[in-house]
């Protein structure tokens with residue numbers, strides 16, 4: 430793996446031409462996705478500023494142009510009319526040595542339209558001469574030309590009561606539309622993850638510290654909470670965040686997680702009253718920093734998109750000088766005390782050809798590079814091996830054992846293994862058994878929706894040229910397969 434010096438990874442992007450050669454190499458990578466948002470070069474991590482504005486869905490991603498490294502971060506801008514087909518608009522927020530507050534990165538945040546302009550709330554990751562971090566909550570206005578104008582001063586600076594790990598502003602508007610909150614992920618001085626809250630009656634100024642969010646019973650869940658948000662879905666509040674520096678049962682040595690607690694938010698006492706436990710948002714291997722679209726009208730659902738990756742993890746495409754992609758956008762609803770995540774109905778538009786399922790001499794079916802697989806499953810054990818070789822060996826195993834009511838996804842038999850220490854299998858209990866699976870495969874990812882969104886397993890996978898088959902081992906499943914049309918364009922736009 431390449432070693433990067435600080436100078437190399439924090440180099441400012443001055444001339445887009447510098448990236449052309451890199452881009453030309455990257456687009457030849459066999460693992461470039463065909464219908465998932467991915468970086469034009471370098472590394473993508475969190476989705477930012479997801480919002481409906483000016484008749485378009487806007488989405489930005491954390492982007493380090495130089496390679497598969499967490500270096501200087503920009504916001505890269507993409508837009509869509511339907512959440513399915515996406516167009517590159519180019520780089521948006523740029524870290525700036527002269528402005529200074531974000532000299533070492535325009536970190537994650539959210540967006541909110543005010544009047545006819547879009548405002549971006551983000552963390553200015555500042556480092557001083559001694560390389561000490563100072564986090565500022567900054568704001569920029571997106572002009573009609575798509576170019577962001579930064580406000581001369583941040584909305585507020587670091588809170589001295591916490592460590593310098595305070596970031597990822599999520600802007601929240603109260604129903605009276607007169608009170609606004611910004612919540613930030615933070616860390617106490619004795620290393621506990623927290624959320625801190627700022628308040629104002631004006632979105633552009635007058636922000637003061639309102640206090641720390643109390644979440645009774647969850648005071649010791651990890652050492653830092655990143656990317657917090659509070660969503661209102663189906664009459665309930667949902668607190669979402671990414672606790673770090675904590676191991677969770679069944680998730681190997683991994684210490685970065687993305688999860689949620691359902692409950693009620695009391696803004697007067699700044700208390701989130703939990704109604705249930707902390708649950709992981711995604712049962713797969715590679716999912717983090719999920720963000721919901723701001724300002725959607727529907728109170729019963731939210732739309733969520735996440736980074737299909739993990740902090741600190743390496744991926745096989747690192748050698749091809751790029752890393753990361755986003756998940757498909759998903760519809761979020763609540764059933765009982767759980768979030769339900771379904772693929773958006775619009776995704777059906779991407780179905781291309783329905784495949785005639787014919788098996789080779791080993792009982793394996795050819796697997797298209799980009800496909801949707803749908804299985805209706807009758808009670809009983811069920812097994813589906815995806816990305817096997819021609820003879821049905823190896824691959825990623827999806828196994829359901831009726832007696833235990835347990836579904837397990839195991840990727841340890843793929844040829845290209847990675848992040849092994851985080852564990853190579855994930856299990857989830859399905860109290861009501863398994864009735865259906867909807868699986869989306871792209872060139873280097875798999876998203877498995879179980880029982881109409883009751884659980885989702887999201888994972889990067891890097892199948893080799895031989896791992897292009899699928900084996901349905903059970904005879905209690907009725908299967909449909911479609912090829913999927915390309916929906917992201919490899920357009921070099923900076």
Ligand code: FRU
Pocket residue numbers: 474475491502536537538552596597655656717718740
């Ligand atoms: C989460 C995160 C955020 C931060 C951003 C930097 O993945 O660490 O907390 O703002 O990434 O790229």
